[in-house]
Amino acid sequence: MNFKPMFAPKTMAVVGVSLGNHRHPANVIYNKALHRYPATVYPVNPRGGRLQGNRVFQNLSEIPDKVDLVVIAVRAGQVPGVLAACIEAGAGGATIISGGFAEVGRHDLQQQLVEMARAADFPFIGPNCLGIYVPEVVDTFFLPAERLVRPESGKVAFVSQSGGVLVDQMVKFAGEGVGLALAVSIGNKALIREIDLLNYLADDPKTGVIAFYIEGFAKGEGRRFVRLARECPKPVVVLKSGKSAGGRRAASSHTASVAGDYRVFSAVLAQHGIVEAVNEYQLVSCCEVLSAYPRGISGRVGILTGSGGHGVLSVDVCAAHGLTVPELSAEEQERLRSRLAGNIRQIASLKNPIDLTGSATDDDFVEAAAGLSGLEQIECVIILLLPYSPGITSDLGARLSELCRRQKKPLVAYVPHVERYRMLIEGFELNGIPVSPSIEGAIEMADAMRRCQPC
Amino acid sequence: MLDPSIDAILTQAATAGWVFEPEAKRLLKTAGLDTPAFIWTRDLPEAKRFARRIGYPVVAKIVSSQVIHKTEVGGVVTGIGGDTELERVFRRFYAMDGFEGILVEETLAGVELIVGAKMDDQFGPVVLLGIGGIAVEVYQDVSVRMAPLEAHDIPSMIDCLKGRRLISGFRGTEPVNMEKLSCLLLDFSALVMHLAGRFASIDLNPVICDARRCTVADARIMLDRGPTEEPPAGAGRKNGADPLPGPGRICLRRS
Numbered sequence: 001m002n003f004k005p006m007f008a009p010k011t012m013a014v015v016g017v018s019l020g021n022h023r024h025p026a027n028v029i030y031n032k033a034l035h036r037y038p039a040t041v042y043p044v045n046p047r048g049g050r051l052q053g054n055r056v057f058q059n060l061s062e063i064p065d066k067v068d069l070v071v072i073a074v075r076a077g078q079v080p081g082v083l084a085a086c087i088e089a090g091a092g093g094a095t096i097i098s099g100g101f102a103e104v105g106r107h108d109l110q111q112q113l114v115e116m117a118r119a120a121d122f123p124f125i126g127p128n129c130l131g132i133y134v135p136e137v138v139d140t141f142f143l144p145a146e147r148l149v150r151p152e153s154g155k156v157a158f159v160s161q162s163g164g165v166l167v168d169q170m171v172k173f174a175g176e177g178v179g180l181a182l183a184v185s186i187g188n189k190a191l192i193r194e195i196d197l198l199n200y201l202a203d204d205p206k207t208g209v210i211a212f213y214i215e216g217f218a219k220g221e222g223r224r225f226v227r228l229a230r231e232c233p234k235p236v237v238v239l240k241s242g243k244s245a246g247g248r249r250a251a252s253s254h255t256a257s258v259a260g261d262y263r264v265f266s267a268v269l270a271q272h273g274i275v276e277a278v279n280e281y282q283l284v285s286c287c288e289v290l291s292a293y294p295r296g297i298s299g300r301v302g303i304l305t306g307s308g309g310h311g312v313l314s315v316d317v318c319a320a321h322g323l324t325v326p327e328l329s330a331e332e333q334e335r336l337r338s339r340l341a342g343n344i345r346q347i348a349s350l351k352n353p354i355d356l357t358g359s360a361t362d363d364d365f366v367e368a369a370a371g372l373s374g375l376e377q378i379e380c381v382i383i384l385l386l387p388y389s390p391g392i393t394s395d396l397g398a399r400l401s402e403l404c405r406r407q408k409k410p411l412v413a414y415v416p417h418v419e420r421y422r423m424l425i426e427g428f429e430l431n432g433i434p435v436s437p438s439i440e441g442a443i444e445m446a447d448a449m450r451r452c453q454p455c
Numbered sequence: 456m457l458d459p460s461i462d463a464i465l466t467q468a469a470t471a472g473w474v475f476e477p478e479a480k481r482l483l484k485t486a487g488l489d490t491p492a493f494i495w496t497r498d499l500p501e502a503k504r505f506a507r508r509i510g511y512p513v514v515a516k517i518v519s520s521q522v523i524h525k526t527e528v529g530g531v532v533t534g535i536g537g538d539t540e541l542e543r544v545f546r547r548f549y550a551m552d553g554f555e556g557i558l559v560e561e562t563l564a565g566v567e568l569i570v571g572a573k574m575d576d577q578f579g580p581v582v583l584l585g586i587g588g589i590a591v592e593v594y595q596d597v598s599v600r601m602a603p604l605e606a607h608d609i610p611s612m613i614d615c616l617k618g619r620r621l622i623s624g625f626r627g628t629e630p631v632n633m634e635k636l637s638c639l640l641l642d643f644s645a646l647v648m649h650l651a652g653r654f655a656s657i658d659l660n661p662v663i664c665d666a667r668r669c670t671v672a673d674a675r676i677m678l679d680r681g682p683t684e685e686p687p688a689g690a691g692r693k694n695g696a697d698p699l700p701g702p703g704r705i706c707l708r709r710s
Contacts, residue, residue, distance in 0.1 A: 222577030223601065252473075252523060253656040253677050254591045255571025259583050259599050264575045267599035271608070455611050 001123040003192075003200045005092025007182060009039045009068035009138055013060060013091070015082050016073035016098075017043040017051055025097060025142030026073035027051075032145050037138055040065065060089040068092040071131065071140050072124075076100030079127065080112050087120040094124040095131035095140050102188050103128050110190045117191050129187025130163035133170070135180055143167065154179015155208030155291040157201045159194060161186060165213045165239075165280075172280060176437075177429035178288045181206040193218075195225050202232045209291045211237040211283060222265070226272040235290035235452045237275045239283045240265060273454040282444060289434040289445035293410040296453030297379040299323045301446050302372040303353035305384035306360050306392070310439060311353030314384060317440050321447040326377055328352045339367035352378075361391035366399050373409040380410040380446045384439055387421045397427020397435070404433055410449065414442035457649065460485055465653055465678065472678050475518055476525075477558050479674035483659070486646040488639055489670045493560035499545050502559050503538050512536050512562050515544045516673075521553030523675065526589055533562065563672055565665030566621050566631055570640065572602065572647040573656040574679065580647045584640065586618040587661040594618075604644040609637045622664070629666040639669045655679045 012033050018024035026043075033041035034052065042065075043051045048058045057063050060070065060082075070086045072079055076098050086094050101110035110127065117124055125131055131140030135153040139145075141163075151173040158173075160166035163185040173180060181204065186192060194212055201207045210232070217225060229236040243262040269276045273296065277283035301323050303314050315325050328336070333350040340348060340356070341364055348364075349355040354372065356364050365383070373381045383400065385392065397413070404411040415425050417437035428435040436442040457465075464482045468474040474482065477495035484490045494505040495518060506513045517530030525531045528551070532544050541559070548557050569587035574580055578601050585597030598615035600608050613619050624630030639662065647657070658675045 217577040219576050220579055222575075223579045226578070226601065253571070253573070253658045253675060254569060254660055255583050255658050256573050256656040256677075257592055258585070258595050258597050259571070259573055259575075259581060261575070261577070263597075264573075264578060264581050264599055268578050268581065268601045271600050455615075 001121055001192075001196075003093065003123055003196075005068035006095070006123060006125070007132060007134060007138070009092065011065045011067050012039045012041045012069045012071065012138070013044050013057070013063060013067045014041060014071045014073065015044040015060070017045050017056065019045060019047065019049050019051060019056065024073075026071070028142045028144055029071050029073065029097075029140055032139050032141075036145060037136075039068070039138060042067070060085045060091065063089070066090060066092075069132075069138065069140075070094040071097060073097040073142070076106065076109060076127075080109070080116065083113055083116055083122075083124070086124075087116065087122050091122075093122065095129065096124055096126035096187075097129065097131060097140070097142060098126075099128040101127045102190065110188060114191050123192060124190075125184060125192055126187040127190060130166060130185035133166075133180070133183040141167065141185075149174045152177075152179045154181060155206070156180050156211060156287045157182040157184075157197075157204065157207040157209070158211045158213075158287075159184050159186060159197045159201075160213040161189065161215050162213060163187065169213070169280060169283060172284045173287070176284050176288055177426070178284055178291070181208070193221070195221065195228060198225065198228055198232065198236070202228075202234060207234065208294060209235050209237060209287050211239070211277075211287050213239045213241070213283075215240075215242050222268065226268055226274060229274050230272040230454065235275060235294050236273075237277055237283060237286045237290065237448075238269055239277045239280065270451065270455045273452060275448050275451045281441070282448075285434070285436055285441050285445050286448040289410075289412060289448050290452060292432050292434050293380075293449055294452075295449070296451075297410070297446075297449045299447075299450040300326055300377055300379050301443075302375065302378040302381045303384065304356070304365065304368055304372055304381060305353060306356050306358055306365075306386050306389050307384070308349065308355045310384040310386070311349075311355050314382065314439055314443055315353055317443045318446075321443060321450075323443065323447055323450060325352055328375070332375060336368060336371040339371050340364050358386070358389045359391060360389065362393055362396045362399060364391070365396060366403055369400055369411065370403055370407065373404070373407045373411065378409070380412065380449060382442050382446055383411065383413045384442065385413055385415045385424070387415060387424055392424075394421070394423035394427065397424045397429075397433070398431060399427075401428055401431030401433045405431070410446075412436065412442050412445040414439050457653070458485060461649075465650075465676075468676070468678060471520055472680060473523060474674075474676040474678070475520075475555065476516065476674060477518060477556075479676045480671065482676070483643075483646070483671055483674055486649075487642040488646075488659075489635070489668055490674075491560040491563055491670055491672060493558055495556050495558050497554075497556040499542060502545060502557055503541060506535070506538070506541055506559050509561050513541070514560050514562055514672075515541065515548070516558040516560075517548045517551055518555045518558050519551055519553035520555060522551070525673075560672075563663040563668075563670055565663045565668075567661035567663055567672075568622075568636075568669075569597070569658065569660040570643055570662050570671075571597075571656065571658045571660065572643070572654070574651065574654065580651045582640070582644050582647060584612045584616070586616060586621060591660060602644045602647050604640055606637065606641065609640055612640075631664040632666055632669060635667075635669040636664055639671075653679055 016026040571583040
């Protein structure tokens with residue numbers, strides 16, 4: 001099946017627009033496509049007429065163009081007919097927004113769609129979903145434009161069983177400046193499932209990280225998914241829900257009792273180098289760091305800060321996550337010391353964690369970061385910045401980003417996220433350097449890189 | 456194709472739904488795992504002769520179609536020092552429901568591990584390694600991998616255990632023979648793949664390990680009882696009409 005036309009449509013049709021109700025989901029989708037996106041869009045309603053001055057087509061076959069993506073928003077019972085028309089008209093693919101299928105017990109109706117599509121090699125997303133969002137390209141969500149928070153174009157592809165979780169994560173992606181290559185809500189995932197999209201996204205040149213929100217797999221499907229993810233050259237991140245469900249049946253063996261559904265899920269993901277995000281925020285930070293640095297590390301980090309307390313705090317968090325903070329040799333420390341300004345040479349602590357003290361300036365940070373990231377044993381540098389130190393300016397983000405690009409060694413930063421430090425934060429973010437609003441978050445980013453390889 | 460002797464053991468156990476311990480051990484031995492020297496008999500003189508031959512102290516266990524969890528009914532006695540004691544135990548077992556004989560076996564000492572497997576709905580056969588004994592479910596110190604295991608999985612499974620030092624040795628105790636433990640896990644993993652579709656879960660608990668051996672001291676194989684009623688995946692909540700998540704969803708932090 002070819003998903004490409006669906007995810008990069010040049011022509012769209014929205015079937016089920018209302019001529020009277022402008023708040024109808026199909027109308028919301030039509031309006032957005034018409035006013036905000038480059039694709040040519042055709043409204044379809046069997047009664048015909050005009051919508052915003054444009055002709056409403058009575059059926060798909062009347063549309064003069066070949067349609068890349070058909071958005072279907074009609075009542076469940078009418079969907080098979082519309083799907084048949086899509087196939088007949090040679091459309092590229094469809095997203096079926098309509099509910100009223102397996103989720104209300106109509107497995108038969110859903111199965112009918114699957115069989116039709118399989119026979120015709122015709123891809124569709126859904127039913128019972130929000131569909132597709134690609135920044136600047138397409139948006140089939142029936143949520144008004146002014147209500148959505150839209151991340152910019154980027155490298156993260158996010159596939160979600162839940163439309164609500166998808167939209168909410170978009171708010172959080174945007175908040176951290178993480179861009180999307182594609183977001184898909186797959187709803188009942190009748191035809192196109194996680195595995196199909198993993199396969200497609202592995203080869204999609206715009207996608208750098210593939211993230212999933214998964215409630216559960218069908219029988220045996222998890223096994224195929226993890227094997228495919230292990231073969232995939234791009235990092236795969238999963239947020240799982242339904243952790244407390246399952247394993248409720250009284251088990252007659254210790255193994256069945258101890259190895260509950262979620263314990264197995266989590267262990268098998270780790271075994272295959274799939275990064276499990278423990279919550280919605282970690283999903284964002286994992287995607288952010290892995291889109292910048294898609295390769296795994298074994299876990300040796302260097303920590304650079306201007307506060308002794310931050311150094312000690314971060315070492316504790318590293319230890320809890322299984323990251324190591326190797327102490328630098330006396331010789332390595334001396335080489336670092338020689339790069340620093342005279343006034344902090346004698347007061348800075350350079351063992352790792354490195355505390356440059358509150359007297360350090362931008363130059364000291366850049367020099368120390370260069371020295372630290374030049375060490376072979378350090379796989380990732382974590383910088384904990386305290387922007388209230390008088391020697392620190394808002395240029396430091398961009399300067400460290402430039403250094404990171406040159407050194408080709410992963411660097412992640414912590415900067416308190418308040419408006420006052422925005423330029424410093426964007427100095428990192430806009431240069432593709434991951435920056436976290438918390439110390440723990442920055443370390444979790446490094447840990448995501450450690451977990452991004454089979455354990 | 457299932458090995459014929461293994462197939463015969465499973466077929467015979469189909470009615471009960473689980474495999475008697477002596478039969479489970481015979482099956483494991485066929486698959487290359489180390490099991491203790493044992494005899495399964497209904498004959499007291501034979502039990503005594505065997506015990507004398509392998510040397511007291513011995514372990515005795517009830518074999519009964521009515522008893523899956525032997526410890527819970529006093530069906531396991533360790534440290535039996537002589538004929539008189541063995542006879543007393545035999546007579547007590549004989550009076551128990553569903554008596555199918557007594558299992559007499561050699562006494563083992565070492566670190567008690569659990570090696571287990573289950574057929575997971577989503578991932579198929581999975582293998583578990585943990586700190587064993589009757590408190591497995593209390594401490595839940597286990598690591599789980601999708602089968603088949605590869606050799607490199609084994610050190611990482613051990614590393615994931617809080618009790619890993621019980622295996623690697625601490626305070627002067629001898630470390631467990633890693634080669635034997637690895638072999639046992641890899642052989643077990645191969646067996647589990649071989650039995651996929653026939654079993655629901657397997658407990659080898661305890662597997663007793665020391666510097667020389669890793670031996671399956673007890674084994675329980677629960678057979679697959681056929682498909683259970685599960686709603687098809689993707690048949691979840693409605694989210695086309697109401698795209699926002701409902702309240703009260705829980706997110707458990709991984710410890």
